[in-house]
Amino acid sequence: LKAGNMVGPRVYSTGTILYGADGDFKAVINSLDDARSSLRRLKAVGAFSVKSYNQPRREQRQQIIEAARELQMEVVPEGGSNYFNNMTMILDGHTGIEHNPPVWPVYKDVKALWNATRVGYTPTLIVSYGTQFGENYWYDRTEVWKNDHLLSFTPPSVIDSRSRRRTTAEYGDYGHIDIAKSVKYIADGGTKINLGSHGQLQGLGAHWELWMLAQGGMTPMQALRCATMNGAAYLGMDKEIGSLETGKLADMVVLNENPLDDIRNSESIKYVMVNGRMYDTDSMNEIGNREKPRLRFWWQMTRGGDMINLPVNNTETHLFGVQEGD
Structure with a gap:
């Protein structure tokens, strides 16, 4: 999207979560240096915020916050459906x-x-x-x-x-x-x-x-x-x-x-503009200074890749044909 290769909204992301539970991408945080290492790695690829996700102990979450303050980053934690954790997150x-x-x-x-x-x-x-x-x-x-x-x-x-x-x-x-x-x-x-x-x-x-x-x-x-x-x-x-x-x-x-x-x-949207480019929301065709119809989505294509000649607002659930038989 940012490179202009796709049409879409302006998107921001925290990147990979700092996951506290066991798993393939667990972020092990047992010290302030651990937190600094995780945050520096994310900041190096453009992150300005991190998602602290279910780090089980309060001091682990505090270490992430301290590292974020040093690196001038935001910390947006997963609430985790845990009232007591939520109160300490506020504190x-x-x-x-x-x-x-x-x-x-x-x-x-x-x-x-x-x-x-x-x-x-x-x-x-x-x-x-x-x-x-x-x-x-x-x-x-x-x-x-x-x-x-x-x-x-x-x-x-x-x-x-x-x-x-x-x-x-x-x-x-x-x-x-x-x-x-x-x-x-x-x-x-x-x-x-x-x-x-x-x-x-x-x-x-x-x-x-x-x-x-x-x-x-x-x-x-x-x-x-x-x-x-x-x-x-x-x-x-x-x-x-x-x-x-x-x-x-x-x-x-x-x-x-x-x-x-x-x-x-x-919900009654007529037009949407992103970075000065205007689109008709019923079709997402670009209009205004540079008119450009959008391409059809994959479910509006035949198996051979040809476009199905259907109005954008009148597609069916199943578009691929099947051979007739008993």
């Missing part, structure tokens, strides 16, 4: 917490602690810890397999397998709504909330996360700020991205309807 000054603490409601002691720090919070309601995933609410309550815009860019077989035989539950059993209320409670004290959709469903998942923040009581403007300006500041990039201002990168979306009237209007 020790991580950049933020990724995923919600798995208990709710939270009370004024937790709120006061969190609000007294600059530790951010990315709740990822779409995979709510301590209850069923928030994404199940949207598979249950909406007909995802009929979303033409989503089907333009995702193989229908992928969408069908997730959405046609979906999990269902009573409204009151969706715990992500109560978690979202706790998120709003913490945000009201000044903690910056960021939107993260965990990669559950590319494209639509971020909208679900936005809508779930609103389910917890945020106004549309508050939820949109979590999705834009807060996230940019969290990454230390608010001078480049996050809002439409002179001197910032030309990344934006143009909507057909106003999300301030209804947060669900965030």
Whole structure:
């Protein structure tokens, strides 16, 4: 993407996680020097942040933080569905917490602690810890397999397998709504909330996360700020991205309807611009100064590599032909 060989969003990554559990890519952190070694290696290939992932002991996590401070890097830890670890992560000054603490409601002691720090919070309601995933609410309550815009860019077989035989539950059993209320409670004290959709469903998942923040009581403007300006500041990039201002990168979306009237209007995207290049979102054909139709995806091709002459928004689940027989 950065080299211009693919069309896509502006992507940032922490790189390989500093994994605390046993496995092929475990990061062994038993001293400050161990932490320095891991972080220097990542910084050498361009990382400005690291993902501290389930390091089991507090001093291990503290060693990563100390090494990051020396190297001027951010540390974004995996919440790990562990309330007590989450509280020490706040106390020790991580950049933020990724995923919600798995208990709710939270009370004024937790709120006061969190609000007294600059530790951010990315709740990822779409995979709510301590209850069923928030994404199940949207598979249950909406007909995802009929979303033409989503089907333009995702193989229908992928969408069908997730959405046609979906999990269902009573409204009151969706715990992500109560978690979202706790998120709003913490945000009201000044903690910056960021939107993260965990990669559950590319494209639509971020909208679900936005809508779930609103389910917890945020106004549309508050939820949109979590999705834009807060996230940019969290990454230390608010001078480049996050809002439409002179001197910032030309990344934006143009909507057909106003999300301030209804947060669900965030999905009504007409155009998207990345680095000053404009695309029609129904087709992802480039328009404006340099018009260029996009190539078709692999599931829109025949076995021989020829393009199937189908409208982009009218692909079928199975496109490869089979021989007729008994």
